[in-house]
Amino acid sequence: MSDDLIIGNKRFKSRFILGSGKFSLEMTEKVIRNGGVEIATLAVRRVNKGGRENILDYMPEGITLLPNTSGARNAEEALTIARLARELGCGDMIKIEIVRDTRYLLPDNEETIKAIGLLADDGFTALPYMMPDLTAARKMEKAGAAAIMPLAAPIGSNRGLLTKDFISMIIGETDLPVIVDAGIGRPSQACEAMEMGCAAVMANTAVATASDVGAMASAFRMAIEAGRTAYLAGLGRVLSGRGEASSPLTGFLGE
């Protein structure tokens, strides 16, 4: 049976979304290959003139690009960045990222909800990065989001699933794929997110700051696959206050 990740009208086999920041360009292809990655995020920035190296030259063929709107402080700026990304030839999937807070880099849910409407009207498939709040997630779903991307912890912090319970609420109460974005620091945390029922995990810093980035990309791929398989298998129940033997309590030798 196929178990594809469906975002908008696209299907993916991989549930590991890679952020492409902080890597040397030469490592990009290896990380994508080792991670079995099919979707990679990018940012839009001013470029210097001349024939400088471009990250697109290092992206393997067939990869789906997911530009973000980082740098946007409100919905209108997010729309402008999304339109620039579209001119750069990335397709219509956009990760909406609207951040005004400069210390914790937390997303502005209110502006993000507004941006989803603007982008959806302009033909984009919008994936909002958000502060895990069920009310906001419901509004994002209604506004036309194609997935919900709640943060686990502040961007780049590697602190893990600090918002676990709140992400669980969104998984339980919305019909959209929930993709944990930001803060995942270890493969075990990515695995746990997948066991909870997240549709995918996005990571960047956790891989980019590892001593061996290629090996860490492989570790994330395996952890995400393990977590997904466990979720589909249905986790075993938890007992409290007592134990339960795994073998029959009869037929002991010498009885």
Added chain:
Amino acid sequence: MILNGEERKINFRISVSDLLKQENYDFRRTAVLVNGTVIPRAGYDSASVSDEDTVEIVGFVGGG
């Protein structure tokens, strides 16, 4: 003109296409914003800029 945040002096109105060529940008890898409006690639020849304009030339970089 303000080009990517830096002041420039240009004496004549020129097309976006010519500006990109003059500044040695790779057309395939760049997108252009003039006074806050995105210029579609198909409009690079017809859209023009003057000394009064604010121009941003952007491309993809690594990001999460």
